[in-house]
Amino acid sequence: MTARASGHVRPTGARRSWWLREALAAEAAADPGLASPDAAPPLRGTTTADVAIVGGGYTGLWTAIRIAEQAPGARVVLLESDICGGGPSGRNGGFATGWWDELPTLIERHGVSGAVSAALAIDDAVDEIGTWSAANGVDAWYTRRGTLSVSAAPAQDDKWVEAVAACAATGYGDRYQSLDPQAVQARVASPVIRAGAFMPVAATIQPAVLARGLRRVALERGVVIHEGTRVEELDGERPGWLGGIGSGGRRAQAGKTGRPVRIRTSGDGPGEVIAGSAVVGMNAWAAAWPSFGRRLVTWSSYIVLTEPIPDRLEEIGWTGGEGLADARFTLHYLRTTRDGRIAIGGGGGRAGFGGRIGAVFTDDATATARAEAGLRRLFPSLRGVRIEDAWGGPIDISADHLPSIGTVPGRPIHFAQGYSGNGVAPSLVAGRALAGLALGTEPVGLAPEAAEALVGGRARAFPPEPFRYLGARVIREAIVRREAIEERGETAGPVLREITRLPRRLGYHLSPD
Ligand SMILES: Cc1cc2nc3c(=O)[nH]c(=O)nc-3n(C[C@H](O)[C@H](O)[C@H](O)COP(=O)(O)OP(=O)(O)OC[C@H]3O[C@@H](n4cnc5c(N)ncnc54)[C@H](O)[C@@H]3O)c2cc1C
Numbered sequence: 001m002t003a004r005a006s007g008h009v010r011p012t013g014a015r016r017s018w019w020l021r022e023a024l025a026a027e028a029a030a031d032p033g034l035a036s037p038d039a040a041p042p043l044r045g046t047t048t049a050d051v052a053i054v055g056g057g058y059t060g061l062w063t064a065i066r067i068a069e070q071a072p073g074a075r076v077v078l079l080e081s082d083i084c085g086g087g088p089s090g091r092n093g094g095f096a097t098g099w100w101d102e103l104p105t106l107i108e109r110h111g112v113s114g115a116v117s118a119a120l121a122i123d124d125a126v127d128e129i130g131t132w133s134a135a136n137g138v139d140a141w142y143t144r145r146g147t148l149s150v151s152a153a154p155a156q157d158d159k160w161v162e163a164v165a166a167c168a169a170t171g172y173g174d175r176y177q178s179l180d181p182q183a184v185q186a187r188v189a190s191p192v193i194r195a196g197a198f199m200p201v202a203a204t205i206q207p208a209v210l211a212r213g214l215r216r217v218a219l220e221r222g223v224v225i226h227e228g229t230r231v232e233e234l235d236g237e238r239p240g241w242l243g244g245i246g247s248g249g250r251r252a253q254a255g256k257t258g259r260p261v262r263i264r265t266s267g268d269g270p271g272e273v274i275a276g277s278a279v280v281g282m283n284a285w286a287a288a289w290p291s292f293g294r295r296l297v298t299w300s301s302y303i304v305l306t307e308p309i310p311d312r313l314e315e316i317g318w319t320g321g322e323g324l325a326d327a328r329f330t331l332h333y334l335r336t337t338r339d340g341r342i343a344i345g346g347g348g349g350r351a352g353f354g355g356r357i358g359a360v361f362t363d364d365a366t367a368t369a370r371a372e373a374g375l376r377r378l379f380p381s382l383r384g385v386r387i388e389d390a391w392g393g394p395i396d397i398s399a400d401h402l403p404s405i406g407t408v409p410g411r412p413i414h415f416a417q418g419y420s421g422n423g424v425a426p427s428l429v430a431g432r433a434l435a436g437l438a439l440g441t442e443p444v445g446l447a448p449e450a451a452e453a454l455v456g457g458r459a460r461a462f463p464p465e466p467f468r469y470l471g472a473r474v475i476r477e478a479i480v481r482r483e484a485i486e487e488r489g490e491t492a493g494p495v496l497r498e499i500t501r502l503p504r505r506l507g508y509h510l511s512p513d
Pocket of ligand 1: 054055056057058059060079080081082083084085086087088089090091092093094095096097229230231232281282283284285286300301302303333345391392393394395419420421422423424425427
């Protein structure tokens with residue numbers, strides 16, 4: 001890829017993200033055996049497992065590690081079509097943030113006490129990523145300096161007011177506080193940033209180092225990992241390009257428990273796992289499967305990375321290590337790196353069709369241009385700074401923008417899905433809950449009120465394809481256009497505003513108002 005001072009930067013496409021390339025290089029230098037394909041070879045032939053896990057991102061790996069801790073004799077087999085961390089867990093922005101900005105939605109969904117318990121569980125997860133990494137020798141650049149939500153246009157000025165008030169009203173006013181413009185500028189100086197809010201329990205990490213560290217620890221605890229192994233059929237169900245609707249072959253009969261789950265794979269030839277139960281941590285890929293697809297819309301998110309600019313960070317005063325996000329619905333999220341770069345993502349990706357996770361998620365130069373334009377707008381003084389890398393990935397959006405953790409009715413198949421672009425900390429909690437579901441125990445390390453709030457509910461379904469794709473595409477583009485108009489200090493026309501309000505009118509938390 002050619003580094004450019006401005007204009008379009010070609011994303012990495014099928015190549016690894018910058019984070020993952022760094023992490024794999026460090027891993028190979030530290031322990032060539034661990035990095036070799038022999039550590040996690042593709043599955044060949046038939047094997048058995050107490051628990052089979054599909055997906056080698058944070059969800060699958062945390063679940064595997066918790067099961068290994070709770071039931072050391074259990075045979076856990078994890079199946080990953082790529083390599084562990086090859087998906088969004090190795091290519092995200094690395095924000096581990098609390099849920100206090102989601103408190104009003106959480107209260108709507110779980111009541112005050114459930115909402116607060118859930119938010120406290122996510123706070124614990126933010127902290128535990130740090131303590132776990134330190135205890136297990138994973139240097140994931142854990143930096144717990146909080147995160148700032150900022151307004152970068154008049155239309156964004158009051159976006160956090162409701163959440164800040166809900167935190168104060170529930171006795172957790174210290175978890176999300178408004179900051180006046182001077183206080184924001186003292187942390188990061190920008191001519192377009194107006195006011196903001198600060199969430200102290202938030203960290204940034206090198207996401208791929210965490211994913212690969214989880215893989216190492218899982219292997220050390222006896223988890224059998226098969227990379228390069230794609231699950232083609234799960235308990236009689238197959239993925240379909242229409243998002244699993246009307247496709248996918250024979251559905252297993254609901255209500256039959258106590259029978260094993262049969263999983264067929266491809267990779268180095270056909271493979272099969274016969275497991276007592278299964279855990280699905282497929283993220284956006286779940287959109288292709290009949291049991292999961294209707295509750296997800298897939299969306300792309302892209303990140304661009306600057307050259308190292310530590311002295312320029314000094315100039316804008318952004319040396320505290322805080323995460324930063326503007327208050328657009330199609331938000332820009334920014335963080336600094338250990339070597340003084342800025343990584344900025346978002347600004348509006350595209351909808352995927354059905355269950356297809358194709359080039360739109362990894363090779364969309366328009367999306368990286370949008371992320372880069374966000375950087376240049378927020379920090380005009382960085383105009384000449386080169387963009388050195390860019391990459392993207394899919395996110396799994398749920399109707400209420402919050403994850404669902406549960407069990408497919410009548411089948412020993414457990415899942416976590418719908419992180420909606422905020423999965424780094426929640427996936428740790430999901431791992432605890434999924435381990436409990438798979439082992440038939442209460443989740444360990446999760447308060448009962450939090451477990452009650454977080455486990456068992458399911459976000460509402462989306463319309464079938466092609467309506468899901470068309471709706472998501474039209475509305476999302478309308479939101480991007482409206483927010484661009486508002487950033488210029490203008491008011492969007494009534495038709496555009498009405499289109500962007502449609503999701504909320506239909507009961508989906510997927511639009512700004
Ligand atoms: C660009 C980007 C930026 C993001 N930034 C942030 C952020 O800053 N903070 C935050 O909290 N969240 C962020 N997210 C979201 C976050 O990365 C995810 O929510 C999180 O990684 C989900 O973890 P997971 O294990 O569920 O999914 P993944 O990491 O996607 O893992 C799922 C795995 O399943 C595998 N798989 C799929 N289908 C099959 C199959 N049939 N057989 C076998 N394996 C299969 C995939 O190859 C993949 O490795 C971001 C996402 C993207 C794309």
